[in-house]
Amino acid sequence: AIDHRACGHGKIIMLGEHAVVYGSHAIAAPVPLAVRAVAQDTKSGGVDMFIPRWGVEYRLHRDPAHRDSFQRSLGIIFDELQLTERSMRIEVFPNVPRAMGLGGSAAMAVAVIRALDQHYKLGLSDEEINALAFRCEEVAHGSASGIDNTVATYGKPLLYKRAAKQGDAPMVRELHLPKRIPLVIGISGKESLTAVTVGKVRSAWQRNPALYDGIFQQIDGLTLQGVEAMQQYDLERLGDLMNICHGLLNALRVSSWEVEELVQIAREHGALGAKLTGGGGGGSIVALCPQNREKVAAAMRDAGYQAMEVDIG
Ligand code: MEV
Known part of the structure; x- marks a missing residue:
């Protein structure tokens, strides 16, 4: 038993x-x-x-x-x-x-x-x-x-x-959110160990700390703006911040072919913002979808990926 x-x-x-x-x-x-x-x-x-x-x-x-x-x-x-x-x-x-x-x-x-x-x-x-x-x-x-x-x-x-x-x-x-935030999680199916991507970022940072510290600072700034956007339920602003964050993560080279495709699919089909989530190198993306949520998820599935519609908050 x-x-x-x-x-x-x-x-x-x-x-x-x-x-x-x-x-x-x-x-x-x-x-x-x-x-x-x-x-x-x-x-x-x-x-x-x-x-x-x-x-x-x-x-x-x-x-x-x-x-x-x-x-x-x-x-x-x-x-x-x-x-x-x-x-x-x-x-x-x-x-x-x-x-x-x-x-x-x-x-x-x-x-x-x-x-x-x-x-x-x-x-x-x-x-x-x-x-x-x-x-x-x-x-x-x-x-x-x-x-x-x-x-x-x-x-x-x-x-x-x-x-x-x-x-x-x-x-x-x-974080107390005024309303639930509607997302689609796109799962690339490509397994990626966080240890590996974290290690890659570390060796890049060791080669040129000032350059990478600058990127971390920018991510820090937009994360703090993201807290405000979430608490004010300003999803347009939150979407912009997610898109920029994805660009910076891409600069850290933790994106992948599949992740980029998922991000493009999400944006093409009406997501306000889309970015990789977690360690990257494969793994999953998160798309902010107050409208067109089903369309975004369906387009991901049509392209051969898994998609999950979830709310946070
Ligand atoms: C993994 O979910 C998040 C990373 O920032 C690693 C960590 O914070 O331990 C990539």
């Missing part, structure tokens, strides 16, 4: 990805996709992980040195909660597509933590869940800003800025 259920939310980033790694602001919101996990006692004598949808099945190695990259990130959770000696089965049901820029890895970490929290009655606060999921994210992609795990944990639209010093708390402000 299933003992407990728990979820971590998938997300989109409206404005500010990549620059947020360097201390700029970013706006993120949950999407109605989540990862669910269930913990059960067993007599198998180890921690067994199952992700049936992905055909993943493994026993967690007790010694972190012997874990492969996939085990390393989630293994942190069991080490930290001192559960590696238990006999259990964790089953994960991911409804957030993998490596599509929708926060799947953070949602999975939060779901597994929550499943363990409930099953073993650990009494973890959301803050503790978020902090532990952040450690998993750091292992999964090095210099994570912490925005993905924060949305995965709290499931609310928010403005985020990482702390200037390691160990300090980030700035997290919940």
